[in-house]
Amino acid sequence: MPSVPRPLRKLGFLTIGLFDPADPARGHESTLELVELGERLGFDSAWVRQRHLQYGISSPVAVLAAASQRTRRIELGTAVIPLGWENPLRLAEDLATVDVLSRGRLNPGVSVGPPMHYERVRDALYPDTAGAEDFGYARVRRLLDLVRGEPASDFSGTEGFEVFSDAVQPHSPGLGRRLWYGGGSLRSARWAGEHGMNFLTSSVVKAEHPEGPYDFAELQLSLVREFRAHHPDGAAARVSQGLVVIPTDSATPAQRAKYAEYAARRLPRTGAPQGPTRLLFAPDLVGTSEELAERLRADAAFREVDEVAFALPFTFGHEDYVQILTDMATKLGPALGWRPAG
Template sequence: MPADSSTNPPSGQRLELGFLSFVHNAGRRTSPADAARALQDGIGLFRRAEELGYDAGWVRNRHFEPFLSSPLIFLTAVSQQTGRLRLGTGVVPVRYEDPVRLAEDAANLDLLSGGRLELGLSSGYPAPVLEELFAAGGPDFRAEVQRRLSRLLAALRGDVLAVLEEPFSTLPAGDELTLTPPAPELARRLWYGAGSLASAEQAARQGFDLQVSTLNTEETGEPFDVRQAEQIRAYKQVLARQEPQRAPRISVSRIILPYLTGTDGEELQDWLAFYAARMDAQGRPVSGAALRYSPAYHGDPEAILAALLADEALQQATHLTVALPSVGSPELHRRTLQLAAERIAPQLGWTPAG
């Protein structure tokens, strides 16, 4: 099927292709050996993606669940076994992070990777137990998120964070404390995961690149991709007023699970049933929450391609991110990346990198 020019990125630029992984393990039930194997399998997936020509690999951040809990440590290991692939977080929930420590870890990773970190951030999902454990409380969590986010941005920009009133370790009194080691270029590679029109506009005002995912955190009655396209257009409008010379970078995540035979798809059936059980046919949660989920595109690659060609949000994007299922064997995930790269992405305007 020939690519529709309307789906290509703005100004005819090349579409970039990434993937997003949970790096699944068995959580508290797993043995140390199995947990280590899961991390090594995750690193292997990044190596395979680089071989296939993917532009970026992204990881989620999940505390206390059977998924990756320390994304920057994991990506540091990945950086030493890859040479070109950009390494991203999708996303780090800022409300559960100390902003200066996060800046230090990110700066070290960026330097060790040769400037390949794409740091994706968000406010994070609300969870009282995490707010208590990570001292992220307070009656106004939005204000707390913005406080931590501002502190993180100041650190990454190299702003003075404190002035010593008395000597400290090897540092003299009067010394101005700034991020050490500095990684000044990283401040140009910061993303924000937005799920609503308001958060997309806020991301533009703060100078972030934009990530939109498989979840909209607002319900307007519109189809998922239509509302997400409106969020992207609002982001572009604000960014154009604020930085008219800047080319926006916008990543759209979609669950893309191509398979060629029924046997190929057997492993996916339990996960697909789990995903579908959470929502009605329009993506509205059965719980009644004011959210909307993206469809999971699975099966025939040609049918998946047709759906993506019609996706209004993807038509506004510069990056397509293949969201892998939260569970699945390493072989399934490698096969998914290969089929997406060979059967789908080239028809959307992507060519392999490197």
């Protein structure tokens, strides 16, 4: 039997924060302005992607530190920080600092695996230890332990005029419950649940069975259920869905044409698994809020969640994002049972 859709409790959005290399400040300012707009519109959360050696946000923690000083209520997340690029101890310090600055609004999402194009960056990233680095779940486990207050050193106390702690400082007690894992496989969903994390599921999943089926929503639903089956909170464990959703209610004819062309260009990759890792992509959803709400309510995975972080398309302009976010908050969200935060 199909599950009954839950009213949407939390509405968020996700942006990559692209910028022109000739004027990177403007692109970063655009991202901060979108976060501020999201708060004014009543969104519950704003999330940023991370891109290395590209023209997108390379330091989401720094961007969210700035956002924390320009907002007062909206939650701030990363979707996701690939831990292969990070030292868990240093990242734990940065995350805790931003959480303190934001007064407990940070939602860090992370993932594992070797850095993209590792063979090309390994000598710059890990010149002395490239062959020994572990890019598996143990890296997440270290971050979890450090954020949750486990010792990072065997020494604490006073040395001369300086006072030392054996744990990461500052310590933000609630941050350990707001760590998210971004995963697309059953193994990742299970691991995140067993370790008490929250779960981010995006518009990409792994098609793990060669014979199919290749129904994206059903595969994503299996991840949600696997995660909750292994989480201490069971059905109450937090899952956020991150599809690309583009409402067109107030869009101009030119914008509608651009959005439709964007989705059509990306549609061929949705029919079958792609590449050696067999990634399956969800179709981008474009239409009026009424049409989108109907399609989402028919989505098997959407019916299992009550919070989302809809992804903004990569290559649009600032004015396009303003229109999309405004329609999301004023049209689509309410059509899904959501109420803007005050």
